Amino acid sequence: MNDVSAPAPSVLPARCDVLVVGAGPAGSACATLLARSGLDVLLVDQHSFPRDKVCGDGLIPDAHRAFERLGVADEVRAAAHRVGHVGCIAPRGGRIDVPGSLAVLPRKELDHILCRNAQRAGARFLAPVRFDAVLKDGLGCVAGARLRAQAALYEVRARWVVLATGAVPQAMLAAELCERRTPSGVALRGYVKNEAMVDRITEMEVVWHKRLSKGYGWIFPAPGGVFNIGVGLAQSHAKGVDGRSAMQDVNLRQMFDTFCEVHGHARELMAGGEWVGELKGAPLRCSLDGARYSRPGLLATGEAIGSTYAFTGEGIGKAMETGLLAAEAILAEPQDEVAARAHYAAALATLKPKFDLYEKANKVNDHPWLADLLIWRARRNPRILRRMEGVLEEKNNPGHMVTPKGLLRLFMPIRG
Template identity: 65%
Template sequence: MTLPLLNLSFSELPERCDVLVVGAGPAGSAAATLLARSGWDVVLVDRRSFPREKVCGDGLIPDAHAALRELGVLDEVMARAQGLQHVGCIGPRGTRVDVPATLAVLARRELDDILCRNAVRQGARMHAPVHFEAPLHDASGRVVGARLSNGGETRELQARWVVLATGAGTQPLVAADMCERQTPSGVALRGYVKNDAMQERITAMEIVWHRELRPGYGWIFPCGDGVFNIGVGVFDMHTTDAQGRNAMANVNLRQLFDAFCGFYAPAKELMAGGVLQGQLKGAPLRCTLRGARFARPGLLVAGEAAGSTYAFTGEGIGKAMETGMLAARGLLQAAAKGLDDAAVCQSYAAQLTALQPRFRFYERANQVNAHPWVVDLLLWRARKSERLLRRMSGVLNETAHPGQLFTARGIYKLFTE
């Protein structure tokens, strides 16, 4: 099969298009796919040429599977992914519960490449490396395209709409006057380690809570072929300083990573007997659909730029794709019904706002990362209760939310059910 051509040059950028999608990750590629599939002229740009690395846990939970199916690439992804059946939840005292779900792990370098190529197959034109400098405006202030650059060269591209799907970096949001908070919601550090001897030892997505990882947790995800994604993450990073300004809590991720590899035997063995593939890399996270405006005339914000990652779990791939598809459907519906800019912006913002209550439950569950004894209690009860285990599985499948487990009422039920 001939792969579609990616990374068209900066000099090949057209002067205009129907929609300019900035950022070719899951959100941007999802939006570009639906729009191009419907016959729209779509230009997709990214600041890095594909394939490229992306710091992530690489886990695909059921919401990601559903989005990949809708985009038509689930089979292609699963042919290259490591399919799994359980998340192994490990508490501070070593108590373990394997929670069943439909799961997979695929490095974002491969996943994003598949998604981007799918958008190109549908008719989108992908140009990289291309940097988003700022939006273009007409006399009324409506966004009508963008100023883009590569090296010392700058070009202007006219577009009816711009979809900003630029991830956790805030520079594009600031340039587009869409940023409400520059500090991230969380930070994570991950690496890839090859250790063939651990293939039979670690066969689930393992998540570990421990007092030495407060206020975060560690993970080990099997990627297949003896390679594992290992990392640590911390949420609730956003604070306010004495002057009332946004600030970021001081956390040393490398110290947390070393602690994880010190107290958790599988992590210690994985690192001691394995070979690190590249370097440990860190990245910020934007969660809970907060920190950015969602829409203005001519421009929509999608994916992690809009805060589409769940706090507590750090899962964001599926929700990024969902927001990208919401943006695309909004534009398609507007064209079909003749809606004006105000209606498009209002409808899109309302759809994202409607998702926020679920995101807030995950945000509240962050208290567990600071108080890992709660995990011990939950796992102790889950080993005795099929109903509780189903509820934990429901959190992964989005038929339940963590607020049903980690609120005061939820903890009370651990003793009464």
Template identity: 65%
Template sequence: MSEAAAGALSCEVLIIGAGPAGSAAAQLLARAGVDVLLVDQQLLGRDKICGDGLIPDAHAALRRLNLLDSVMARAQFVSHVGCIGPSGGRIDVPGHLAVLPRRELDQLLAQSAIDAGARWLAPARFERTVENERGEVVGAVLKQGDALTEVRARWVLLATGAVPKALTAAGMCERHTPSGVAMRGYIRAPSMVGRISAMEVVWNRAVRPGYGWVFPAPGGCFNIGVGVTDSHKAVGGKGAKQELNLRAIFDAFCASYEPAAQLVREGEWVGELKGAPLRCTLEGARWSRPGLLVTGEAAGSTYSFTGEGIGKAMETGMLAADAVLAGRREHLADAEVRARYEAGLLALKPKFQLYARANRVNAFPWLADLLIWRARKSPRLLARMSGVLNETSNPGNLISVKGFSRLFLE
């Protein structure tokens, strides 16, 4: 049942979804004195299928939320991303990185919003928007068990993740199929601690057109998985799935990459392998309508090349909160708040498109071999690759005609 009264029928901002985007927005708004109701269909401590990697953009967002120290106290610190190509070549790209299972991270984020003053309602599932006679969103209908509760709000923030059901119910879905799919599991293997110390990302023909990963996690555990971006192509707005078997790709990854095989042989599975969709490149959904803002992975906040989305989800959630707070502070009209939020997303869009360009590595893994071979000989190229992690270098330029010509000049 809920920690807030089930009969709470009004608030200033209703946030549906307590993942990184929704909880980040809720914390900023509640901290500013806004009456926030944060809703999730699961209780605190729910699981989320994810690689769990926290790259520098996530660190920056957590710092703004005053949570970086708390998260890092629980997380596994990692100093490098290990990029491994089809021929077995490897380059370790330095970065300030960490790994923390989403079950723990999301609970910390949601609890921080509650501690800041947000009200909490769970489990409660979003059913539909409530609209006035002009078609403006003025709240939402939530389902708790068999009961329906109508909540009135000045703003509704939809932060419901990659599954399109809520987007469709809110009239915001432009593409029902995901941008990609991923599968991951956890293995406890104390014998592998220290033997796998980087966030390892592997490209080879066995996992084409995707990639495999092994990330060290706290407590002698490892997050192991595979991802395939561009797993669907748009056909009549609905899309058509490629002939993919994620479990077969996962098994092929373990068979083709010896550290993954060792992990499976020597470790003990913690739970089951689980799959999930990805929504990438800030595409596939409308970003706003009167009274409603779409944020986080529902808005496509995941990078297509790497599948990383935690930092950008928080960033989009905070952009939504900033727009609402500006509207409150400056007495802006609905359209002006929405325009401010969409301008923030548009400013991020070029970066997402560059990652989409870099995504060709997943389809042509030999490109990874070429980059790794050259980066081992070029400190400047390695620094540029590190800059991609830190968002100070352009990932698209690494995988371009100009970029390849530079590989042989540096």
């Protein structure tokens, strides 16, 4: 099936069962499950596909579980660059390789796979179409949306609207769901092609250093001798004395240059590499915080509601997971809007503790010496390495490793 990238105004339907706005991982996952169940689903995006998306492109175990459920696991595996470990590198150079089910695939390709899959399931995809505002019925419930296509406005009525519009807050503001304009973090990434480094950088690398300003750097090997290289800043918007959040005084480009100074692989990659595209920045929304999840007739999902993990910046798998939860809520209570919203809220409530634990683990970004300690001990104690592997697989608590009790255990004698 071919993607529709430039709809004529007459193509926009007047009605559908569910209008999903945003065809990234969350929106496409939601649209796929709904369309498979026989609902009339219209999926729209403000960009024609395939389109670029600023991301680290790392696929960890939760993403692979979602791919299996969506039926695209084989297609993703065929396109992605598979890796066996995440190399965690401490400020003093210590390194530990944490094994896991991992891969790297640029979002331009991944999101196109997921969007095509939604179409195969029966969803209609139209782009470029921009969300303008919600439509309301006489009781104030959302009854559809006003969409902009080819400079004209059109009204689409729907039983449900699902917003999966990402970290930029404009759509959530228009829908009156945004509670915090400022993001949780920011990131800057680019693609560099360097065939000479293919055998040198074989795993994902995440680097902490005291000069990286409460953030981290990464290099992820992608298909075709290309590497995703970038820096991220957690808790980028701190509260000032006036109680308002404002961007910290950090220059991301300067942070990127510093990363390339302090990390040998980054320095070598840049010295002999060729840019593929340009450095691009993007906001991050983390910890299921900063937005309401729903209002009558509307659910929000994905990074629009903060589906990215703090500390690591991982968000692809959790975006798909929240999109699937939104679809499940609609399908579970097809005739009861109040019950559907309650179903969705309860499902997200079961996820929230995981996000809170990653907020606790953010201490490593605030205090890079913790990475030195954790990695030093993990190199000497296989049980700590297994705990780190469990964190990657979402079987262990990342916050426990940086609590006072967890840190005390690191100093205890190694047994067994």
